[in-house]
Amino acid sequence: MIATLFPKRASNKLHVLVVDDTELNRRLLETMLNKMGHAVILSGSGMQALEIFAADPPDLVLLDVAMPVMDGFEVARQIRLKNVWVPIFFISANTRNEDVVQGLHCGGDDYLFKPVNYEILQSKIRTFQERLAMSERLLRKNHSLLDYRARIEDETDTAREFIKQFTALDKIDDSLVRFLLKPAENFSGDLIAVARTPDQRLHVLLADSAGHGLTAALAVIPITQPFYQMTAKGFDIPAIMREINRRVRDYLPLPRFVAAVMVSLDSAEQNLQVWNGGCPAALLLSDDGNEVLHRFVSNHLPLGVVAPDQFDTTLEYYSYTSGPARLLLCSDGATEMSSGTGKNLGHAGLLAESKQGSAPQLFERMAAVIEAHLPETGPDDDIALILLECPIDQQSLAAPEFIQQPRSGNNSTLCEYGKNGEPIWELAVTLTAAQLRRMDVVPFLINITGQINGGNTGGKVFLVLSELFNNALDHGVLKLDSKLKNGGEGMERYFEERKHRLAELQNGQISIVVQRQGCQACSCLKITFKDSGPGFDYHASRGEGLVRNRQRHGRGISLLASICNELRYSGNGSEVMACLSISD
Amino acid sequence: MEIRIANQGDSVLLTMSGRFDFNDHRVLKSTYDPILLMDGVQRIEIDMAEIEYLDSSALGMLMLLRERAMAVGKTVVLSRPNPVVAQILDIANFKKLFTIL
Numbered sequence: 001m002i003a004t005l006f007p008k009r010a011s012n013k014l015h016v017l018v019v020d021d022t023e024l025n026r027r028l029l030e031t032m033l034n035k036m037g038h039a040v041i042l043s044g045s046g047m048q049a050l051e052i053f054a055a056d057p058p059d060l061v062l063l064d065v066a067m068p069v070m071d072g073f074e075v076a077r078q079i080r081l082k083n084v085w086v087p088i089f090f091i092s093a094n095t096r097n098e099d100v101v102q103g104l105h106c107g108g109d110d111y112l113f114k115p116v117n118y119e120i121l122q123s124k125i126r127t128f129q130e131r132l133a134m135s136e137r138l139l140r141k142n143h144s145l146l147d148y149r150a151r152i153e154d155e156t157d158t159a160r161e162f163i164k165q166f167t168a169l170d171k172i173d174d175s176l177v178r179f180l181l182k183p184a185e186n187f188s189g190d191l192i193a194v195a196r197t198p199d200q201r202l203h204v205l206l207a208d209s210a211g212h213g214l215t216a217a218l219a220v221i222p223i224t225q226p227f228y229q230m231t232a233k234g235f236d237i238p239a240i241m242r243e244i245n246r247r248v249r250d251y252l253p254l255p256r257f258v259a260a261v262m263v264s265l266d267s268a269e270q271n272l273q274v275w276n277g278g279c280p281a282a283l284l285l286s287d288d289g290n291e292v293l294h295r296f297v298s299n300h301l302p303l304g305v306v307a308p309d310q311f312d313t314t315l316e317y318y319s320y321t322s323g324p325a326r327l328l329l330c331s332d333g334a335t336e337m338s339s340g341t342g343k344n345l346g347h348a349g350l351l352a353e354s355k356q357g358s359a360p361q362l363f364e365r366m367a368a369v370i371e372a373h374l375p376e377t378g379p380d381d382d383i384a385l386i387l388l389e390c391p392i393d394q395q396s397l398a399a400p401e402f403i404q405q406p407r408s409g410n411n412s413t414l415c416e417y418g419k420n421g422e423p424i425w426e427l428a429v430t431l432t433a434a435q436l437r438r439m440d441v442v443p444f445l446i447n448i449t450g451q452i453n454g455g456n457t458g459g460k461v462f463l464v465l466s467e468l469f470n471n472a473l474d475h476g477v478l479k480l481d482s483k484l485k486n487g488g489e490g491m492e493r494y495f496e497e498r499k500h501r502l503a504e505l506q507n508g509q510i511s512i513v514v515q516r517q518g519c520q521a522c523s524c525l526k527i528t529f530k531d532s533g534p535g536f537d538y539h540a541s542r543g544e545g546l547v548r549n550r551q552r553h554g555r556g557i558s559l560l561a562s563i564c565n566e567l568r569y570s571g572n573g574s575e576v577m578a579c580l581s582i583s584d
Numbered sequence: 585m586e587i588r589i590a591n592q593g594d595s596v597l598l599t600m601s602g603r604f605d606f607n608d609h610r611v612l613k614s615t616y617d618p619i620l621l622m623d624g625v626q627r628i629e630i631d632m633a634e635i636e637y638l639d640s641s642a643l644g645m646l647m648l649l650r651e652r653a654m655a656v657g658k659t660v661v662l663s664r665p666n667p668v669v670a671q672i673l674d675i676a677n678f679k680k681l682f683t684i685l
Binding site: 208209210211254255256257259277278279280297298299300301302305332344381 | 606639640641643644645647648651668672674675676677678680681
């Protein structure tokens with residue numbers, strides 16, 4: 001388009017079309033123009049001028065007005081109908097104002113009187129050339145801006161698609177989780193992630209990255225990856241948050257700073273664990289939303305602020321024993337909406353305005369309150385809200401689906417081949433106090449078992465390894481009594497005591513052996529744990545008491561017995577062998 | 585947002601007013617950059633009494649200022665936040681980073 005408007009000129013030399021029915025006038029103009037250094041094409045009539053113009057458009061037209069057949073005004077009108085724009089100067093003996101005005105109306109750019117003065121013509125042409133050059137520069141700039149804008153829009157689309165893949169909001173599909181995410185701009189700096197551990201604990205993360213737009217949205221990359229990968233491997237909140245904090249520090253530009261709240265819900269034990277750094281309090285509500293049972297306030301700095309070695313992973317624990325509950329998580333964008341009233345909606349406003357109605361519709365009511373308070377121009381800040389169901393029903397107590405499947409040959413003894421033959425592979429590891437204090441043992445075992453065996457070993461193996469390990473560590477090495485968990489603050493007391501004893505641990509060890517048995521038919525995995533603890537009376541524990549108290553004392557031995565082909569304690573109870581089939 | 589600067593010997597008082605958000609990055613930085621170069625200044629106090637609101641970007645800017653100041657051996661102190669601002673600082677646990685007067 002630029003090329004047609006402004007043909008590239010090597011110099012200031014113009015091709016000028018001179019149109020006049022009088023030979024003398026044409027020669028006069030030709031002499032002047034040649035002297036100025038321009039090339040001249042002469043035409044004696046309007047019709048001929050249009051033909052020349054059509055064949056090879058000049059850079060400038062000097063046009064007489066009074067001509068027979070077709071006058072200069074008509075020639076100008078015809079030229080203006082063409083796609084090419086070329087400046088037209090009228091050259092006329094008619095000096096009346098009306099003539100000048102009509103000439104300009106017909107598309108003329110200037111109007112000179114005969115006889116033409118050399119200096120005036122030269123300076124008019126020069127001025128016009130300068131104006132042309134200027135508009136050419138502007139047009140080129142405008143063009144490059146348009147190009148730039150198109151490219152940015154392309155890249156924005158790509159970035160949005162890329163970030164969409166990372167956030168994978170469309171893949172969040174958990175019956176316990178309802179959420180709302182409203183970005184203030186193209187990109188959301190608020191992030192929601194939901195995943196289950198292999199043993200079906202529910203992990204939920206809400207993160208609010210400082211700022212808005214793409215810069216803020218980039219934070220999803222160092223956050224979602226460790227969240228999903230580590231949750232899938234069964235890591236707990238402290239390990240995951242420590243890793244995310246490290247990555248936010250390593251990868252995000254200053255000021256890197258991500259407020260986040262992470263929840264681990266174990267509905268089988270009705271236990272909630274929360275880490276909150278910089279987000280509004282997570283509220284535990286009664287099922288109908290009318291009552292606040294507990295506030296998990298922010299007691300940490302946002303992610304990315306403190307160095308890895310100073311990162312505080314202290315969690316807050318809560319057992320919702322009295323009935324089903326809901327946990328409300330939101331970013332400050334949700335509570336600080338003011339809907340033009342200048343007063344923040346706040347937690348209190350959100351709860352008060354969504355109170356009336358049935359329990360199942362609580363989320364819909366909250367979403368409606370948020371919508372109602374949105375400014376007409378859309379949210380000023382990214383808004384994220386999650387409502388998490390914390391159920392208590394018996395169905396979810398049994399959580400993992402595979403436990404409910406009827407087992408063939410349950411509690412049968414080991415297959416003959418597995419009992420006597422050589423294992424296909426064996427992993428044996430003994431960990432002492434130094435490693436127990438520092439390591440996340442279960443994900444490590446799962447990872448290495450998976451690698452040796454080839455592929456994912458599944459939730460069943462995770463469950464058995466984590467139960468056996470936690471029993472060996474908690475009750476064996478750390479000598480914790482399950483009774484600590486009783487009572488209102490029991491869970492919290494238990495975990496605090498566990499953390500304390502683990503940090504102080506000087507002696508003790510756990511030996512673990514995992515063997516893949518050689519029987520092709522049943523693909524048995526034999527897992528043995530032996531700890532340095534005092535053991536326990538396993539004969540009593542298999543009785544009714546433990547089954548009845550399951551919800552307070554962990555899934556326990558009865559659960560293990562239900563998914564293992566065989567579960568056998570020996571010695572003083574500090575040694576246990578589990579055999580489970582991994583073929584299904 | 586507006587910033588006023590008062591030099592008080594080894595301390596510089598920055599009085600900020602209005603809404604402190606992501607739009608203020610440049611003005612804040614151009615205000616504190618020369619202060620960080622002053623040898624005699626030990627302490628930068630940010631008087632927050634007239635700040636009506638701060639967003640997460642503003643918190644990030646304060647953190648950045650703190651890091652830059654620490655690198656040249658100066659401390660940053662926050663003072664007199666109004667209740668709204670105090671709550672925002674509290675949620676972000678800024679008491680672990682700053683002295684808040």
